[in-house]
Amino acid sequence: MRQGITEEQSRLLASWLGEFSVVQDCSWPLQDTNVLHVATPAGEGFIVKASTTSHHIRREIAAHSGGFEGLRGRVPALRHASAEAGILVTEFLPGTLVEGTPAEEDPETYRQAGALLARIHRPAGDSSTYATALTAKTRAWMDRAHGLLPEPQLDSFERELDALRPRVVQLVATHGDYQPRNWLQDNGQIKVIDFGRADLRPWVHDLVRLSHQRFVDRPDLADAFHAGLGKTVAPAETDLWRLENLNQAIGTVVWAHQMGDTVFEQTGRTMVKRVLSGF
Template identity: 60%
Template sequence: MPALVTDEQNLLLKSWLGPFRVVKDYSWPLQDTCVLHVITPAGGSFVVKASTTSHHIRREIGALQGGLPGLHGKAPVLRHGSVGAGVLVTEFLPGSSVERSPAEHDPDTYRQAGALLAKLHRPAGTSGDYARKIARQTELLIRSARGLLGGDTLARAAKELARLELRPVQLVTTHGDYQPRNWLDDQGRIKVIDFGRADARPWMHDLVRLTHQQFVGQPALEEAFYSGFGKRLQRSEASVWQLENLNQALGTVVWAHKIGDAAFERSGVQRVERTLAGL
């Protein structure tokens, strides 16, 4: 087993699955989570995720443990999980990554992805504190971005944040990282994976990454997505939409700099400028 899998986790996996063999390691070097495709002699095919430090394991177990209504065959099914041990097992979901494939540029991919997201989003109550919490986080990010962004840009970001109305917001069960690298293409059928960032948030949180990546200069992809999703941003939601964009853009700059990813940091700077320009 890979070194990231502890003895405790390995014992749990054997108690759940019996003997198994690793056929592919999907672990991402920048994360402290081990992601493995394993098979068993009985023909079982599973994905194992293990970490001793990442909160993503807890979030994914929480997102999957009750099942995902309307997404049968198009999202992972949780078979085993231990929050305490930091390990989970899902049934293997066939398909290849949409990212960097022809499907990433196909409007039908986005129509299907929009329809999947509409089913994934389930009501999760109203929060009077969410916007204030994200605004506080964004204030800290502005401070952390000193030296990474120009003084004028930081001043504009602070001014933009100060003008936003921090109202109560409706929450839904969001994915948290909804983009082509977390979509699978199974012979034209789109599926969604990796619920490690799932949480209750406003619905538009899941649209920020796409807006700054795949939708830029690609109106056909954006239109296809929203046609599948079935709704668009309303004027009353403009402040929380701007808040989500500002928070995620600044977060990208700070996090990318921390891990030494210069290209991703530059993309974060572009997101900040795009957000301040009104998208």
């Protein structure tokens, strides 16, 4: 078994799957989660995710426990899980990652992705504390960004936060990292994987990364996505949209620097500039 899989996790896998072989190690170098594509002698394929330290395992289990009614075959189906042991098993979902393929430039990909997200966004009630808590988290990122970003930018962040007026927020079940690296294309059909960053948030959270990456200079992709999703950011949501952008921009810089991911850190710096320029 792969290094990093504990004896308890190995025991659970054996009890759940019986005999199996590792087809591919899909783990990300900078992540603390083991991700394995495995297969049984009967030809069944599964994705195994295991970690003793990552909170993403619990998030993914929770996302699946909430249910994906009507989406079987479009999102992975959970087969086995233990939050205590930090391991889960989903059915293998066939397809090719959209990122880096011609499908990443095709508006139809984004129309389907938007339509899927609309179905993933299950209503989860209102929160009078979400925006206040996110503001506090953003300020915490700012405290850690001294020396990483110019002080004038941090001063601008402070003014932006002060100008926002938190209010009651409608929560939904968000994906948390909704972009082409987590979409599959299978004979023209788009599928969604990796719910390790899923949580209850406002729907606009899932729009931020796309808006700063794939939608830049590609209004056709943005239009297709919103057509599938069935909505755009409303005037009443402007402050919340602004807050989500501020949080994810500065959070990207600090987190990527901490992880030593210089490319992603630069992505965050670009996000910061775009947000403060009036995006």
